[in-house]
Amino acid sequence: MAEADAFPFERIFAIPLRNGLTRPRAVRGSGTKMVNMGELFAHGRIRNVEMDRVPLGEREAAAFLLEAGDLLFARQSLVLAGAGKCALFLGDDEPVTFESHIIRARLDEAKADSGFFYYFFKSPMGRSAIESIVEQVAAAGIRGGDLAKLDIPRVPLSKQRAIAHILGTLDDKIDLNRRMSETLEAMARALFKSWFVDFDPVHAKAEGRDPCLPNALADLFPDRFEGSELGEIPVGWEVRRLGDLLELAYGKALKAEDRRDGNVPVYGSNGQVGWHDERLVAGPGIVVGRKGNPGIVTWTPGDFFPIDTAFYVVPTANCGSLHFLLHALQGHDLASLGADSAVPGLNRNLAYMSDQILPPASLLEEFDRFVSGLSQRADQRNKESRTLAALRDTLLPKLISGELSVRDADRFLGRAI
DSSP states (O other), X not given: OOGGXXXXXXXXXXXXXXXXXXXXXXXXXXXXXXXXXXXXXXXXXXXXXXXXXXXXXXXXXXXXXXXXXXXXXXXXXXXXXXXXXXXEEEEOSSOEEEBTXXXXXXXXXXXXXXXXXXXXXXXXXXXXXXXXXXXXXXSEEOOHHHHHHOEEEOOOHHHHHXXXXXXXXXXXXXXXXXXXXXXXXXXXXXXXXXXXXXXXXXXXXXXXOOOOXXXXXXXXXXXOEEOOTTXXXXXXXXXXXXXXXXXXXXXXXXXXXXXXXXXXXXXXXXXXXXXXSSOSBOSSEEEEEOBSSTTOEEEESSOBEEOTTEEEEEEOTTOOOHHHHHHHHHXXXXXXXXXXXXXXXXXXXXXXXXXXXXXXXXXXXXXXXXXXXXXXXXXXXXXXXXXXXXXXXXXXXXXXXXXXXXXHHHHHHHHHO
């Protein structure tokens, strides 16, 4: 970047940079929402997400409330890659402030597009600029004074807005897909709870009410309860041990350096950890955290490779519904069934001893059929999002560097969405 094509970041500020508020854990829990480092690292674009709440006075509100378009920078991180990470605050349905480990930059809208500079600081060029001011002591960090003096590219405002629109359109579609997937997953959880935890159709029939289901489906539910070791359960249903319904099979060691580029997801104890070109298990399937983060239950729609910190579920002949087993496992406190060792772990033999209410196979088939449809739709949304994210990550550095024109990128975007 030539000197004539760059200028200090502070020239486009609407107000000076500001560090956030210090609020100890003891006073958190109610009040105004506060962006913490967790939200900054989890969400590149922050809008209506769950976060801590803190007390905030009127005078503090005037200085520390966020506005849509504010850029937030991580002052510190345990690793170099996190120092100076930039997030874009898109707004919220209620007031939001920010914590002391975050620097707020509010840009002058007449001079700069905050969306463009969010993407600039995500690009290799912007990241390189940030790393030039990172100080590495006990932890990596940046200072506001250095950030203000940082050289940024001179790009016409109209071009800034065009680039931000192209990349923002992709992120908006990814966000929409994520919300739709979450809705579909919530529908599956709600159905499982209604049928197999709260027994809503059975209660309705027992009380002479319409269960609001197609007749053929309603006929699969009994109209009365009977006693069991777990209390009242629908007549004809069973209480079985988890070990009767599934096996928690061990994953296989696969070091990061031994993984080859491919489209097979690799799962560990905390969900997906990478990709490989060879499957260990034919999907769909269920992965359960074994070591480190025991008890985390993850659904995978296709072939997968569980590593040795995880189990994967093998159904027995007593229960052929993977979707039922997924939600059943999520309802058990597996994390409390720990192995007796220094590293937190799930003892599968203790898990096998847990009781589970099991409905008849005919009802499991209906549940699996319905929830499979929801799962497939969510998977389609997730696949599309991965494709769009790859497209965004390809366009980002080319647009920021000028290698790709806005006109060409806009035509490409029109074909992709």
